[in-house]
Amino acid sequence: MSSEAANTAPMASAAAESKSTKPKDSKKKSKKLEQFLLKTPKGTKDWADKDMIFREAIFNSLSTLFQKHGGVTIDTPVFELREILTGKYGEDSKLIYNLEDQGGELTSLRYDLTVPFARFVASNSISSIKRYHIAKVYRRDQPAMTKGRMREFYQCDFDIAGQYDSMIPDSEILQLLCEGLTGLGIRDFKVKLNHRKILDGIFQACGVQDEDVRKVSSAVDKLDKLPWQAVKDEMVKEKNQPEEVADRIGEFVKHNGTVREVLDILRNDELLTANKSAQEGIADMETLADYLDAFEISSFISFDLSLARGLDYYTGLIYEAVTAASAPPTDAEKLKQKAQKDKKEVEDASEYVGVGSIAAGGRYDNLVGMFSNGKSIPCVGISFGVERLFSIIKARAQKQLNEVSAYKTQAFVMAFGGGEGWNGYLKERMAIAQRLWAAGINTEYLYKAKANIRKQFDAAEKSGAQIGVILGKEEYLEGKLRVKVLGQGEDSDQGELVDVKDIVEVVQKKIEESKKGGMDDITRLIRNL
Amino acid sequence: MSSEAANTAPMASAAAESKSTKPKDSKKKSKKLEQFLLKTPKGTKDWADKDMIFREAIFNSLSTLFQKHGGVTIDTPVFELREILTGKYGEDSKLIYNLEDQGGELTSLRYDLTVPFARFVASNSISSIKRYHIAKVYRRDQPAMTKGRMREFYQCDFDIAGQYDSMIPDSEILQLLCEGLTGLGIRDFKVKLNHRKILDGIFQACGVQDEDVRKVSSAVDKLDKLPWQAVKDEMVKEKNQPEEVADRIGEFVKHNGTVREVLDILRNDELLTANKSAQEGIADMETLADYLDAFEISSFISFDLSLARGLDYYTGLIYEAVTAASAPPTDAEKLKQKAQKDKKEVEDASEYVGVGSIAAGGRYDNLVGMFSNGKSIPCVGISFGVERLFSIIKARAQKQLNEVSAYKTQAFVMAFGGGEGWNGYLKERMAIAQRLWAAGINTEYLYKAKANIRKQFDAAEKSGAQIGVILGKEEYLEGKLRVKVLGQGEDSDQGELVDVKDIVEVVQKKIEESKKGGMDDITRLIRNL
Numbered sequence A, B: 001m002s003s004e005a006a007n008t009a010p011m012a013s014a015a016a017e018s019k020s021t022k023p024k025d026s027k028k029k030s031k032k033l034e035q036f037l038l039k040t041p042k043g044t045k046d047w048a049d050k051d052m053i054f055r056e057a058i059f060n061s062l063s064t065l066f067q068k069h070g071g072v073t074i075d076t077p078v079f080e081l082r083e084i085l086t087g088k089y090g091e092d093s094k095l096i097y098n099l100e101d102q103g104g105e106l107t108s109l110r111y112d113l114t115v116p117f118a119r120f121v122a123s124n125s126i127s128s129i130k131r132y133h134i135a136k137v138y139r140r141d142q143p144a145m146t147k148g149r150m151r152e153f154y155q156c157d158f159d160i161a162g163q164y165d166s167m168i169p170d171s172e173i174l175q176l177l178c179e180g181l182t183g184l185g186i187r188d189f190k191v192k193l194n195h196r197k198i199l200d201g202i203f204q205a206c207g208v209q210d211e212d213v214r215k216v217s218s219a220v221d222k223l224d225k226l227p228w229q230a231v232k233d234e235m236v237k238e239k240n241q242p243e244e245v246a247d248r249i250g251e252f253v254k255h256n257g258t259v260r261e262v263l264d265i266l267r268n269d270e271l272l273t274a275n276k277s278a279q280e281g282i283a284d285m286e287t288l289a290d291y292l293d294a295f296e297i298s299s300f301i302s303f304d305l306s307l308a309r310g311l312d313y314y315t316g317l318i319y320e321a322v323t324a325a326s327a328p329p330t331d332a333e334k335l336k337q338k339a340q341k342d343k344k345e346v347e348d349a350s351e352y353v354g355v356g357s358i359a360a361g362g363r364y365d366n367l368v369g370m371f372s373n374g375k376s377i378p379c380v381g382i383s384f385g386v387e388r389l390f391s392i393i394k395a396r397a398q399k400q401l402n403e404v405s406a407y408k409t410q411a412f413v414m415a416f417g418g419g420e421g422w423n424g425y426l427k428e429r430m431a432i433a434q435r436l437w438a439a440g441i442n443t444e445y446l447y448k449a450k451a452n453i454r455k456q457f458d459a460a461e462k463s464g465a466q467i468g469v470i471l472g473k474e475e476y477l478e479g480k481l482r483v484k485v486l487g488q489g490e491d492s493d494q495g496e497l498v499d500v501k502d503i504v505e506v507v508q509k510k511i512e513e514s515k516k517g518g519m520d521d522i523t524r525l526i527r528n529l
Helices: A003-007 A009-019 A032-037 A049-068 A090-095 A114-123 A168-183 A196-206 A210-224 A228-238 A243-253 A259-267 A276-294 A332-341 A386-396 A426-438 A453-463 A473-477 A500-513 A519-527 B003-007 B009-019 B023-027 B032-037 B049-068 B090-095 B114-123 B168-183 B196-206 B210-224 B228-238 B243-253 B259-267 B276-294 B332-341 B386-396 B426-438 B453-463 B473-477 B500-513 B519-527
Strands: A079-081 A107-109 A129-138 A152-161 A190-195 A301-304 A317-322 A359-363 A379-385 A411-416 A443-445 A467-472 A480-485 A496-499 B079-081 B107-109 B129-138 B152-161 B190-195 B301-304 B317-322 B359-363 B379-385 B411-416 B443-445 B467-472 B480-485 B496-499
Touching (some): A049 A129, A049 A152, A049 A168, A049 A386, A049 A519, A079 A114, A090 A210, A114 A129, A114 A152, A114 A379, A152 A168, A152 A386, A168 A190, A168 A276, A168 A317, A168 A359, A168 A379, A168 B426, A190 A196, A196 A210, A196 A243, A196 A276, A210 A228, A210 A243, A228 A243, A259 A276, A259 A301, A276 B426, A379 A386, A411 A453, A411 A473, A426 A467, A426 B168, A426 B276, A467 A500, A473 A480, A480 A500, B049 B129, B049 B152, B049 B168, B049 B386, B049 B519, B079 B114, B090 B210, B114 B129, B114 B152, B114 B379, B152 B386, B168 B190, B168 B276, B168 B317, B168 B379, B190 B196, B190 B276, B196 B210, B196 B276, B210 B228, B210 B243, B259 B276, B259 B301, B379 B386, B411 B426, B411 B453, B411 B473, B426 B443, B426 B467, B443 B453, B467 B500, B473 B480, B480 B500, B496 B500
Parallel strands (some): A411 A443, A411 A467, B190 B301, B411 B443, B411 B467
Antiparallel strands (some): A129 A152, A152 A379, A190 A317, A359 A379, A467 A480, A480 A496, B079 B107, B129 B152, B152 B379, B190 B317, B317 B359, B359 B379, B467 B480, B480 B496
16 A cells, blocks of 8 residues: 555656657557556546545535435446437537447447437436436547646536426526535636527627538637637638628627626627527526526626537537636747647647636537437536546645545554464454454454564554554453554553453444544535635 | 436336347438437446436445455546557457547557556556455447346456465455455355466366466366366367366366365375475465454355366456356256347347356456566455346345435425416525525425426425425515425425524424435445345
8 A cells, every 4th residue: 555656646647648659659669668558548547546535525525516406317338329429519529539340339438428418318208307427528639637638537417407497497507506616615716608599699690601600609619719810810711701790790709797787788789689599598698697696696607708619519508617727828829839849749738728617518408309309308507527626626735635545444453472482363363353344444454474563553554544453462362452542653652451352342432532534524625725 | 307217217228229220230221210329339228316326335335345444446547558458368358349540549448447457556666555446347248238247337346466475365355255245235145266376287287288278277267157068078179188188177177165175185186296386276275264264254165176267367366256146047058049049149148147256356466567577566356246236136126126216305495376476486496495505405496487386396296305495475575484394295284484594404404303315324225135
């Protein structure tokens, strides 16, 4: 249980990755081979030690939240039939991982948890469900490991499927989003909000043809990373929109503010009054504004007409939560150009990206219908990005990391003795450990037939055990054991001499007295960071 | 949250699978398309509803066990560099799932959790660790869904890595295996035990050439499914062993009994006295016999010389746990022949297989060394097969299923009113729900602006909530709410009229009084099946 070694696991593997040979060179085996073998695939990592404990605390916090809102959990396969995923992700479809055709069905790793959820709802003919799902998803994207941009990463999703009155489930999802981030100790976030019907209405009113709406939308989606001029260029040059159309769009997408502020602008805009799609969206947003007040979360919300979201399947409200850490550093462009000039293949792009949105989602009313002859079930949901949350929380929790241990051992059984005929009391230690295990006590002992006092105390300390159970050579022959609270110096006291028959009771009492931080304590620690 | 629909999820998808078109026919789209889409890939399934709760209880029981023995948990990527997996699994390597070569590294889905663990230990230069890992693994095997033989399935692994005295970690693993199964309410199991050094010694002593040992071993491995004559035929005809060699092996592998009984036979066997490998194994088993007694688990153990285990990487003790459900039905051979005669492609082979071993493992002292220039760390471990345990537990728990709910909702907020100006108190319900959430209470309400009494009570019942919080039109105007214990008939009592300001406190008190079964209760339920 060498805790230091395990502690460095993610670092070590990230370092191994950046040093790795390029895959195409793998024919040059020999010396490079071992280095190549000793890493995880690009964009993936091992989780271990305290990182694992922190991640568990994040999962714990979010699943408690999801259950608070009536969620039940499901688990779907990590790969789906390829046709299930086809045509759902727009320009990002190229990032889907395929499994090799080894005969049989063509399958791909899931790209998100939303499409598998819609397939699940359709294939089981479910009319309504609130489900949560915490699992890994896969994207062949350019990774930026230290910022939590991975090829294999966790999503924590909560979705509400069912036919309900307008904006009621949507507002609860936004409430849950704010409650979820606050519960993870993140308070400096903003939820950017927009509505696909308003956005599409704006595009139509500005003169975009219906068939061009999605591709213009995906240009607008880049406004969080690029200046308006670059987005305009993409619309005009790559997507063949007249310059005046792009300029009209530019006038709209610069608006943001409270829901009521932006609604005032939209309601008074002459271009939009005749647009049915925009008016439907505006009516939704008016309803929503009231509900956000009822939930007391309006202060977190920014109605932002530049938010477009890349995925094809959204049909209504869309949103994403961002923090200061979401934005790229101010010298990002310079760093990027330097890297390109140096012709470095950028394995780790983390220097010039922010963590991006830490949670995102929207309404998708037609996705289930794509799997069930058009008989659709309206859905709305949110996805929390665990790696990004983790990197923010871990950066804040440097000090608190010391208070957290990955080890949960409570008792360590030792034997002290020596001289003629001393056999190390191994079988006796096993029998005592067996009794403690049977009572539910986390117990270890040193895997040596005979071991000296120092080695046993060292092992006990490493294990994190609070209680030492000591079999003294002579004492044990008289049916006695010594029980000692650890971590107070080896010789601080001699411990309490107890009858072997009372051992479980005494150890349980001493554990109760010196209680260690459990998962709830860590969840609380994170919340109060 | 239509519980009936979700309840049938795994059945529905299994049914869809068996009806599916053969994959190669997928060009014949049109009508078959929807049916094809509405399923999970072959050998995989969705988990939902009560199945999910039972599975969580199994995970809970096992991870508590692993922590009891000092285990820390890790998480590795679902795919590894292909070279990591190559050459580790013997004849079963053909079952590895590859990812498509889309440029970049060649990767494959993990086949077990053991090889990724060894890679983790090597790449982080860990000298000792007890780790547990609960995760999915992938094998392109012929699935038998109802018996828990899947292509995607969970393993729960516990491994001890480090340089220790002989048989001490090995015996603790066996103790943990027995404790784990007993803790899941399984008591009619047997742990079959053998030692690779004894087995290899027997093969050598019987006249098998060193280079043939592994392939003779893999023939012996089939003795749990085939009669001796078929295994002998494979040795003689396919693996070119002289008939007298096979016959000599046959004399050995028929032995089984307690460790001391079989040791007596081996110690007195003249063929083995000169064999170094066998003598080392025998010495190990003598040490082990004492430790099994110290742990009081000897009665579960059967030293069985026919146990060989397929995997290449084992070097010492090997074992697997079986129950009555592990064996194929007595008419298996007949069923199989009939299926072959009918030229049916056997999609679901469950009719003529047992669930197989429910947990298995062994010692592998050289695997870490394959990733670290030969500097190896001795390891020993156990893997519990969750799907197989689940299918046994579920079959026993039919009655108890009724006591378990997937829903954890505690309070349901409703509004009663009508007549002129009645607005349904939606925003008021939201505000009350918000206060209950903030206090950590699992709360729902109906997502309708206005809803009648009956519909709200139905939804409350479906949610499983114990407590109804009722906003009466007039009462609420006077700052009062009604709190009612649900599930006792709608009109059994009028509930308690309380001040709005006291609502959290009152609901918390009533929940405390009518506590539902949590995860610990379900874990206990399974243990006592």
